[in-house]
Amino acid sequence: MKLPIGHLVSGSMLLLAASAAQAGYNIDKGNLSAELNLSFGSAALFSRNLNFGGGVINQRTGELEDRENANWQEFFLAPSLTGSYSLGPELDLLAGASVVAATTTGDGDPAGFTYSSDSDVATEQLYLGFESNGWRFTAGDQDFMIGNGFIVMDGNLDQFEDAAFWLAPRHAFKDSAVLSYTADSYGVQGFSLKTDGDLGGYRMNGANLDYYLGEYSMIGAMGLGIESNNDDITVDGMEVYSLRGIGLALPSLPELVVSGEYAIQTGSGDGMDYDASAWYAQAEYTFSGFDTNPRIGYRHSYFSGDNDLGDNTQKTWNSLAKGYIDWDTWVIGEVTGNYLFNNSNQVINEVWVKVDLKPNLTIGAIHHDFKLDEKNIYGAPVSSDDFGKENMLFMDWYPSENIATSVAYSRVSPGDAAKEFFGDDDFSVFELYFAYNF
Ligand SMILES: [Ca+2]
Numbered sequence: 001m002k003l004p005i006g007h008l009v010s011g012s013m014l015l016l017a018a019s020a021a022q023a024g025y026n027i028d029k030g031n032l033s034a035e036l037n038l039s040f041g042s043a044a045l046f047s048r049n050l051n052f053g054g055g056v057i058n059q060r061t062g063e064l065e066d067r068e069n070a071n072w073q074e075f076f077l078a079p080s081l082t083g084s085y086s087l088g089p090e091l092d093l094l095a096g097a098s099v100v101a102a103t104t105t106g107d108g109d110p111a112g113f114t115y116s117s118d119s120d121v122a123t124e125q126l127y128l129g130f131e132s133n134g135w136r137f138t139a140g141d142q143d144f145m146i147g148n149g150f151i152v153m154d155g156n157l158d159q160f161e162d163a164a165f166w167l168a169p170r171h172a173f174k175d176s177a178v179l180s181y182t183a184d185s186y187g188v189q190g191f192s193l194k195t196d197g198d199l200g201g202y203r204m205n206g207a208n209l210d211y212y213l214g215e216y217s218m219i220g221a222m223g224l225g226i227e228s229n230n231d232d233i234t235v236d237g238m239e240v241y242s243l244r245g246i247g248l249a250l251p252s253l254p255e256l257v258v259s260g261e262y263a264i265q266t267g268s269g270d271g272m273d274y275d276a277s278a279w280y281a282q283a284e285y286t287f288s289g290f291d292t293n294p295r296i297g298y299r300h301s302y303f304s305g306d307n308d309l310g311d312n313t314q315k316t317w318n319s320l321a322k323g324y325i326d327w328d329t330w331v332i333g334e335v336t337g338n339y340l341f342n343n344s345n346q347v348i349n350e351v352w353v354k355v356d357l358k359p360n361l362t363i364g365a366i367h368h369d370f371k372l373d374e375k376n377i378y379g380a381p382v383s384s385d386d387f388g389k390e391n392m393l394f395m396d397w398y399p400s401e402n403i404a405t406s407v408a409y410s411r412v413s414p415g416d417a418a419k420e421f422f423g424d425d426d427f428s429v430f431e432l433y434f435a436y437n438f
């Protein structure tokens with residue numbers, strides 16, 4: 001799943017920066033300034049040996065479908081309107097609205113979340129607010145992102161009748177309020193965000209601080225607490241704290257850029273104590289002196305699992321409203337991250353090589369090694385922690401400012417744990433993606 005944009009900046013306002021980079025139709029009339037956008041996204045996906053040959057579980061009925069392959073297509077159309085109205089020299093009224101229409105055709109995804117009968121048209125963003133002297137307040141349904149989306153970015157899980165599970169065009173939090181203050185060197189936000197029903201419909205209240213070290217470099221800290229009335233999930237009373245650094249480099253060695261985040265889930269509620277953690281550390285080295293920016297990278301990611309699923313301590317990391325801004329961030333592995341795991345009970349090592357053949361054309365290869373943190377899969381014990389290895393090749397091409405395309409192939413060879421739980425076959429997916437911003 002990817003956003004239809006090329007180069008992203010880090011920071012909590014990333015989505016706004018990204019949408020500002022899109023083409024659109026601008027209206028400037030007196031005190032009113034508005035922008036109309038229309039995005040179209042499409043994908044054709046071809047998956048083989050679903051769940052390593054284990055078939056598909058229909059997520060709505062729980063029935064096992066004996067299918068080896070899935071060929072399916074996804075489409076969305078998303079018109080949006082954002083505007084501001086100047087009430088004075090230092091005071092602007094803000095408003096935004098968007099609609100997402102999405103559908104799935106063909107067999108549906110390999111995880112059984114969406115089928116060809118699924119399609120939906122619904123408002124996505126709908127907010128009002130104001131902006132004055134660095135302060136900004138918005139209330140309603142809106143996008144919001146912390147850091148690079150490790151924990152807070154996607155407030156709407158695209159599944160069931162939503163359709164378009166892989167394109168995942170919806171991100172907005174519902175019934176939310178965000179108060180922010182942004183200065184040259186730092187930004188601070190207080191937020192109250194509600195996730196959609198597919199994610200559990202819980203509320204996250206918290207605050208975040210970003211300190212900008214450079215255009216693409218920042219450190220930050222976040223704390224939030226969760227309120228939930230949903231008995232189907234155990235998150236009520238959870239507190240989450242995280243520290244992060246993004247895009248850090250030494251002036252004497254600018255070719256080496258490192259990023260990382262460390263987070264814990266603590267507190268208690270619903271008769272459960274929370275004691276989970278997740279972190280990642282990555283380094284990317286760009287070989288200077290080439291026009292094509294050849295670069296190699298390594299990332300270690302850890303998402304805790306639970307060694308005793310029957311007690312009153314929940315040690316399994318809950319990925320909450322994690323987002324995605326690029327391959328593997330934070331859907332890790334196009335097969336494993338989309339259809340098998342959701343950044344929970346995993347230890348992942350990955351290495352990559354990427355080259356910009358042209359400024360608008362990037363190719364790359366990514367190798368992942370997936371281990372289980374604790375030897376269980378979906379609550380069932382297994383005798384090995386070796387889940388599997390996923391290899392991916394991709395090409396991202398932006399032939400014009402309005403068009404984003406990708407071609408990718410990813411294949412997982414099961415380790416002993418996946419063979420024990422699912423099957424012996426290599427589980428693969430081939431992806432074609434095309435997006436146009438009018
Ligand atoms: Ca949803």
Ligand SMILES: [Ca+2]
Pocket residue numbers: 154155156157158168169170171
């Ligand atoms: Ca989503």
Ligand SMILES: [Ca+2]
Pocket residue numbers: 306307308309310311312313314315
């Ligand atoms: Ca436990």
